[in-house]
Every structure is written in C-alpha cells, then in structure tokens.
Amino acid sequence: MDLSAINPVLLIASLMVAATPLLLAGIGELVVEKSGVLNLGVEGMMIVGAICGFAISVESGSPFVGLIAAMVGGAVLSLLFAFLTQYALANQVASGLALTLFGLGLSALMGQSYVGIKPPAMAKLDIPVLSDIPVLGPILFSHDPVLYVGIAIVAATWAFLKFSRAGLILRAVGESHDAAHALGYNVILVRCLAIMFGGACAGLGGAYISLIRVPQWTEGMTAGIGWIALALVVFASWKPWRVLLGAYLFGGISVLQLNLQAAGVAIPVEYLAMSPYLITILVLVIMSADKSSAPASLGRSFHASQ
Amino acid sequence: MKLTKILTGATLALGLATTAMAQDKTKVGFVYVGPVGDGGWTYEHNKGRLAVEEAFGDKVETTFVENVPEGADAERVITQMALQGADLIFTTSFGYMDPTINVAAKFPDVKFEHATGYKQADNVSIYSARFYEGRAVQGHIAGQMTKTNTIGYIASFPIPEVIRGINSAYIHAKEVNPDVEFKIIWAYTWFDPAKEADAATALIEQGADVILQHTDSTAPQAAAQTAGNVVTFGQASDMSEYAPFPRVSSIIDDWAPYYIARTQAVMDGTWESVSTWDGIGAGMVGIGEFSDAIPADVAASAMALKESLADGSYHAFTGPLNKQDGSAWLAEGETAADYGDGGLAGMNFYLEGIEGSIPQ
Numbered sequence: 171m172d173l174s175a176i177n178p179v180l181l182i183a184s185l186m187v188a189a190t191p192l193l194l195a196g197i198g199e200l201v202v203e204k205s206g207v208l209n210l211g212v213e214g215m216m217i218v219g220a221i222c223g224f225a226i227s228v229e230s231g232s233p234f235v236g237l238i239a240a241m242v243g244g245a246v247l248s249l250l251f252a253f254l255t256q257y258a259l260a261n262q263v264a265s266g267l268a269l270t271l272f273g274l275g276l277s278a279l280m281g282q283s284y285v286g287i288k289p290p291a292m293a294k295l296d297i298p299v300l301s302d303i304p305v306l307g308p309i310l311f312s313h314d315p316v317l318y319v320g321i322a323i324v325a326a327t328w329a330f331l332k333f334s335r336a337g338l339i340l341r342a343v344g345e346s347h348d349a350a351h352a353l354g355y356n357v358i359l360v361r362c363l364a365i366m367f368g369g370a371c372a373g374l375g376g377a378y379i380s381l382i383r384v385p386q387w388t389e390g391m392t393a394g395i396g397w398i399a400l401a402l403v404v405f406a407s408w409k410p411w412r413v414l415l416g417a418y419l420f421g422g423i424s425v426l427q428l429n430l431q432a433a434g435v436a437i438p439v440e441y442l443a444m445s446p447y448l449i450t451i452l453v454l455v456i457m458s459a460d461k462s463s464a465p466a467s468l469g470r471s472f473h474a475s476q
Numbered sequence: 477m478k479l480t481k482i483l484t485g486a487t488l489a490l491g492l493a494t495t496a497m498a499q500d501k502t503k504v505g506f507v508y509v510g511p512v513g514d515g516g517w518t519y520e521h522n523k524g525r526l527a528v529e530e531a532f533g534d535k536v537e538t539t540f541v542e543n544v545p546e547g548a549d550a551e552r553v554i555t556q557m558a559l560q561g562a563d564l565i566f567t568t569s570f571g572y573m574d575p576t577i578n579v580a581a582k583f584p585d586v587k588f589e590h591a592t593g594y595k596q597a598d599n600v601s602i603y604s605a606r607f608y609e610g611r612a613v614q615g616h617i618a619g620q621m622t623k624t625n626t627i628g629y630i631a632s633f634p635i636p637e638v639i640r641g642i643n644s645a646y647i648h649a650k651e652v653n654p655d656v657e658f659k660i661i662w663a664y665t666w667f668d669p670a671k672e673a674d675a676a677t678a679l680i681e682q683g684a685d686v687i688l689q690h691t692d693s694t695a696p697q698a699a700a701q702t703a704g705n706v707v708t709f710g711q712a713s714d715m716s717e718y719a720p721f722p723r724v725s726s727i728i729d730d731w732a733p734y735y736i737a738r739t740q741a742v743m744d745g746t747w748e749s750v751s752t753w754d755g756i757g758a759g760m761v762g763i764g765e766f767s768d769a770i771p772a773d774v775a776a777s778a779m780a781l782k783e784s785l786a787d788g789s790y791h792a793f794t795g796p797l798n799k800q801d802g803s804a805w806l807a808e809g810e811t812a813a814d815y816g817d818g819g820l821a822g823m824n825f826y827l828e829g830i831e832g833s834i835p836q
Contacts, residue, residue: 180681188674278511285513286694286717288701384673386698389511390543393668424671428678432628432659439662439835 176429182309182422187383189421190320191216191375191392195399196406196413197324198371203403204331205364206344206467210266211251212372213396214273219244219373220380221277224387225284233292237316237377244373245366247273252365256358259471274390284387292316292382314382316374321414323371328410340364344465347472357472372396405454408464412454420450502743504528504735505562506540507553509569509692510667516692516712517666517729518542521568521591524731531736535743546571551578558583564742566735567591569666570635576600587747589738592637594821598749603734606755607637608644608820609785610727611688612792613763614709616781617725618686619649619656620774621707628679629660630672630689630696634835636823638690643827644792645688648781650829658830659684669695680706687722697723707769714764725778726764733759753814756786793820798828 195212202209222243227236251269254260292314300311331337340360342350347357379395380387398420406412427442435442506525510518525538539562544553550572557565558579564587567576573593580588580600588600596602618627627649631638642660649656659682661675672691676699679687686707689696694715700706700722708718710726734752741747754760763782766775784790795806805818805827813819826834 177681184674184677184681188670191670278513281513286515288698288717379670384669384695384698385702386669386694388515388669388693388695389513390667391669391693391695393665393670395670425674425678428661428675429682431661432678432682432684434659434832436833439664443662443664 176433179305179308181425181429183313185418185422185425186309186313186317187421188425189417190317191378191383191395192399192402192420193320193324193414193417194375194378195372195396196402196417197320197327197410198368198375199399199403200406200408200410200413201327201331201340201371202364202368203468204344204408204465205340205361206347206465206470206472207255207361207365208262208266208469209248209251209269209365209368210263210400211248211269211273211396212368212399213392213394214270215244215247215369215372216273216376216379216392216396217277217390218247218273218280219376220392221281221284221376221387222373223377224289224380225280227289227381228284228287231290233290233381236289236381237374240373240377240381241370242373244369244371244376246369247276248365248369248372249362251369252362255471256361256365259473262469262471270396278389281387281389285389287387289381289385289387291385316378316382319374320378324410324414331410341465344467347467347470351472351474357474361472372399375399402450402454404464405451405458407454407458412457416450416454419453420446423449501535501537502532502564502739503560503562504536504538504739504742505557505560505565506538507544507550507557507565507567507569507572508540508542509544509546509571511542512540514667514692515694515715516710518568518692520713520729521566521731524735525566527732528735528739532739532743536739544572547575551575554579554588555582558586562586564589564739564747570633570637587738587742594636596749596751601738601748601750601752603750603752604637605729605760606753606792607727607729607761608640609755609792610761610763611641611644612648612785613778613782614688614725614727615645615648615650616652617766617770617774617778618645618688618707618709619651619653621724621770622649622653622656622686624683624685625653625655626657626659626683627686627688628676628682628684629658630675630679630687630691631660631662632666632690633664634662634824636821639826639834640820640823641688641690642830643823646830647797647827648792660830660832662835663691665691667692669693672696673699676700677703694718710764716764719765720767721769723764724767724769728762728764730760730762756782757788800826800828800830802828 219240223236223240226239227233254265255262301307343357343360351357402416406416423446508518512522541553544550566589568591570592576590577595590602592604593602673695676687676696680703689711697708697718700708708722710723712729714726714728715723791811793812795810796808797806799805815821
C-alpha cells in the first residue's frame with residue numbers, strides 16, 4: 171500500500187474528465203424532465219452523438235465540427251422521440267426504451283467503417299501563466315474546452331430555470347400542462363424544444379467519450395452512462411447544481427477507486443467497485459431530504475382536447 | 477382471384493423449399509459477450525465464425541447474438557438459439573459456463589462448446605487457449621522495456637484465466653528485471669472503453685510505463701498513446717492500428733481452425749465431448765509482430781522464448797515457484813499440471829512477489 175503514489179492534483183483533474191459525459195447527459199435530461207417529459211432514451215442519444223461526432227470529426231479533421239455534429243445528431247434522434255410522444259401520444263417509457271435500443275443499433279451500423287481509426291486530437295486549453303500555477307493550474311486551467319462548456323451549461327440552466335420568464339414557462343408546463351395550456355402557452359412546442367435540448371446535451375456527452383475521454387470508436391462504448399445520468403437527475407431532485415455535484419462525486423469516486431486499487435489499498439475490490447454508486451446515491455438522498463419532488467406532470471401525455 | 481391462388485401456391489412452394497434447404501444446412505450459433513466491433517475478444521470469435529461460413533459455404537448457416545450479459549440473460553439467449561434449431565452452439569465467455577450447462581441438459585441433441593470454462597458434459601465440450609504462454613512473452617518484453625520498473629495490469633474478473641495471465645507475465649518480467657513491480661486494477665468488466673481508459677490513466681499517473689490489459693477494447697491503447705511514452709500489447713486481437721507504438725506486440729486468439737474442425741465433426745456425426753486447451757504450438761495463441769520499438773536483443777530473446785514455448789521444450793510455469801504467502805508450489809524443474817490440486821485450470825493464487833490480494 172503506497173498512497174503517496176496517488177497524485178491528488180492529477181486525480182482531481184482526471185475526475186473532472188470522467189464526470190463530464192455524465193454531467194452533460196444529466197443536465198440535458200434535467201431540462202427534459204422539468205418540462206414534464208420522461209425520456210429514457212439518453213443512452214441511445216449519447217451513443218448516436220458519440221458516433222456522429224466521431225465520424226464527422228474524422229471526415230472534417232476538426233473536433234469542433236464533430237462536437238457540433240454530435241449535438242445535431244443527438245437532437246435529431248430526440249426529435250423522433252418528440253414526434254412519438256408529443257404528436258402520436260405514444261407511451262413515454264416505451265418510446266424512450268425504444269429510442270435507446272434504436273440508437274445502439276443505429277450507431278453500430280453507422281460506425282462500421284470507423285472502428286480502429288484515430289480521431290483528430292482536441293487541443294487542451296493552455297492559458298499562459300494561469301495553466302502554470304502549481305496545483306490550481308492543472309486542476310482548473312488546463313482541460314479541454316468541452317469540460318468548461320459543461321459547467322457553463324449547468325450554470326446557464328440554473329439561471330434559466332430560476333430567473334428567466336422562459337424558464338418559468340418551462341417549469342409551468344412541467345408542473346401542470348393543463349394550466350399552462352389554459353394560460354395560452356404552447357405545451358407541445360415547449361416540450362419539443364426541451365427534448366431537443368436534452369438530445370443535444372446527451373449527444374455532446376457521448377462525443378466527449380468518443381473524441382476526448384477514450385478517444386476512439388467502439389460499439390456500445392457509452393456502456394450504461396446514460397442510465398446513470400437518468401438516475402442522477404432523480405437523486406439530484408431536479409436541481410442543476412446537485413447534478414453537477416452528483417456527477418463529480420460519481421466520476422471522482424470511480425477514478426479514486428481505480429487509483430486506490432493501483433496503489434494497493436487493502437480494501438476489498440468489490441467494495442471499491444460499488445462505492446461510486448453507493449456514495450453518490452447516499453449523498454444525494456440525504457441532500458434531497460428537503461422534500462423537493464418531481465415535476466407534477468412528469469411522464470404524462472398532453473393533448474389540448476383532454 | 478387467380479392471381480391470389482398463384483401467389484399462395486408460390487409462397488407455399490417457397491416455404492417448403494426453404495424448409496427443405498434449412499434441413500440440409502448445419503446451423504451453428506455463437507453467443508458473444510461484447511460487440512463484434514470491439515477490436516479484441518469478440519472480434520476474433522466473430523472472425524472464427526466468418527471462417528466457418530467461408531469454409532462450408534452453403535452447407536452451413538451461422539447466427540450470433542452479441543452483447544449478451546453473463547448470467548440469466550445468457551441462459552435465455554442460448555435456449556432461444558437451441559429452440560431455433562441450432563445444431564452446434566459456441567458460448568464464448570467464462571460467465572456462460574453455468575447457463576450453457578443448464579441449457580445443454582434440456583437439449584441433449586444439440587452440441588454445445590463453452591470457451592474458457594471447466595464444466596464438461598456429454599453434449600458440452602470445453603475449449604480454451606493457453607493465453608498464459610503469450611503472457612510469458614509479454615512479461616519478458618515488458619520487464620526489459622519498463623524504465624520506471626512499474627508495470628500496470630488491467631485485469632477483468634478474478635477467474636483462473638486472468639490470474640494465470642498475471643502470474644505468467646509477472647514471473648517472466650521478474651526473471652529479466654528483478655526490480656519490477658506490478659500494479660493491478662480489477663475493472664470488473666470485459667468491455668467498458670471509458671472505464672478501461674480511466675484505469676489505464678490511473679496506472680500511468682502512478683508511474684506505470686507499460687500497460688498490460690486483460691479487457692477487450694482498445695481504449696487502454698488510446699490512453700497510452702495520449703500519454704506518449706507508455707508501452708502496450710494488443711489483447712485477443714492484434715490491435716495493429718496502434719503499432720508500432722504504443723502497441724509493440726500482441727496476443728492473438730485464432731479460433732478459426734477449431735471452429736471449422738468442430739463444425740465438420742457435427743456434419744460428419746463424429747462430434748464428441750472433448751476438452752481442448754491449445755497454446756502457441758497448436759496455433760490457437762498467436763504472438764503479434766514485434767514492432768521496431770522493441771530493442772533488437774530483446775526481440776531476439778522474446779522470439780527464442782516463443783519458440784521454446786511452441787515446441788514444448790519450455791513450460792511457462794517451471795519451478796522453483798512459490799505462492800504469494802511463501803509456501804512452495806513447484807519444486808526445482810517441476811512444471812505446473814493442468815488439472816488437479818494446484819493445477820493451472822483452477823489457479824486462484826498469486827505467485828511470490830506480487831503485491832495485493834485477489835478479490836474473493
């Protein structure tokens with residue numbers, strides 16, 4: 171056992187990287203659920219985003235174009251879900267599950283000619299002076315830009331939901347779509363926009379895995395992160411900053427447990443392996459003791475005639 | 477009216493024809509633990525399947541199901557395959573052992589082949605490859621290429637196959653570099669690129685400059701490439717897209733000859749339940765081309781080691797070897813038995829010098 175082998179600065183820096191896909195997918199799903207829609211297709215949108223981003227950045231040579239393509243890819247796939255649930259009034263749970271299965275299959279098909287190819291590298295932000303500060307530099311100022319975008323999206327979502335009129339409308343639609351409709355708001359439009367935002371965020375999260383964290387394309391490479399994001403939103407009681415906290419906790423403990431294993435800490439590996447799930451759930455459950463509850467219309471279909 | 481009748485007749489005839497054709501064909505099913513595009517373990521099994529199709533053409537029909545979780549789901553998938561009329565079913569992961577045995581008991585006429593397990597039955601053969609021979613070559617190269625004397629090992633599940641690999645790599649690294657130290661991470665997955673990449677990164681951050689992996693994706697290769705000065709080896713498949721550096725060599729599983737032979741046996745009616753465990757000599761384990769990154773003298777001695785393993789003049793586990801707790805395992809000159817007490821098939825202990833403990 172040699173704890174000194176673990177470099178805390180590198181550890182914190184890599185936990186932020188490990189948490190980012192989860193954070194992006196989680197914050198997107200939070201907005202979707204706040205509008206009263208339960209989209210279980212996060213995993214499918216992530217994996218489609220991963221292959222769209224990968225393919226386009228390989229073809230174009232630019233990781234930024236790839237990331238935008240990933241957001242478009244995720245959003246387009248989510249439109250399918252929006253059509254099924256908002257216009258065809260299909261069951262949201264079933265449609266979401268179908269979206270995941272469809273996304274996994276579609277991405278495998280799209281990715282067939284991209285196995286074993288290396289994507290163009292995304293340059294890390296390297297700010298002179300700031301990046302060179304000991305300790306703080308590597309933690310705060312020398313990541314890829316997407317990581318900061320993720321945090322910015324969380325802040326923007328928080329401000330949007332809390333302070334803006336549009337955010338208030340979105341929450342109203344999620345709490346009582348009949349009341350919102352009676353006030354003259356277009357429930358379907360608001361929900362479709364929220365679903366597309368969720369798709370774009372999930373796509374970006376997927377592309378973060380295939381372009382930055384891993385970086386390569388392999389089938390099924392999101393390996394269940396979309397499902398963890400779904401659980402995270404619930405345990406974070408639909409609060410943006412708690413999603414951030416939960417994602418960092420989960421990412422942090424995932425990375426920490428690997429580091430502890432490599433350092434030979436004498437804790438049984440099974441406990442280490444389950445610790446990210448356990449600790450994240452525990453912390454968030456304790457925090458959500460303040461009775462904050464789900465949006466009242468979550469998962470219910472809306473039609474103006476009913 | 478007439479047209480409908482003709483169509484019905486045609487459909488009926490077609491239906492009969494396809495049924496008749498299907499009966500002539502030998503149906504071979506494959507159950508995979510990962511996606512066929514994983515670039516490693518499942519990719520090679522699928523190459524074996526394609527080789528069967530190529531060898532027998534119209535006489536064989538193959539099906540496969542990928543991404544099958546180990547456990548209850550596997551039992552369902554295998555049952556489904558047997559119900560659909562498969563004559564021979566290959567289940568290609570350790571965790572399918574009990575499901576395969578369970579389903580086999582219900583379908584005595586279907587032949588089953590389970591990879592890397594140890595439970596045999598009248599209609600269940602077991603087959604595996606002596607990957608530890610390849611690990612010996614890896615350890616030999618890794619021990620001489622590490623500058624930090626720290627070798628990182630991404631292990632999957634604590635099963636004999638994986639433990640054999642760790643032990644074999646360790647003793648051969650130790651032989652050429654007495655200062656070498658192994659850092660082992662149990663990932664508890666066969667395939668999770670993000671987790672494998674994180675594990676590789678954690679090992680690299682803790683000073684490992686050689687990464688050995690027993691997981692199936694190429695993610696650790698990509699992580700090593702990003703780090704720049706870290707050596708890796710292809711696992712299960714050649715992973716040559718990462719050559720010449722970081723990937724300097726690889727262990728390649730070649731299942732095609734075995735799959736073709738077993739399919740042939742079913743066709744001829746000569747299939748019997750057997751236990752096959754072949755290594756470098758029989759060609760089931762291949763060693764990928766050494767890249768130029770390996771110093772010439774190291775490559776030469778590694779090649780000599782490979783030859784001696786192939787012709788049987790050297791056994792990867794040759795005494796004197798002690799278990800981790802210091803108790804004797806093999807005496808001077810003694811080689812490990814395959815089965816029985818302290819045999820390789822059930823290996824569940826580290827050898828002397830490895831730190832940490834195997835998860836129980």
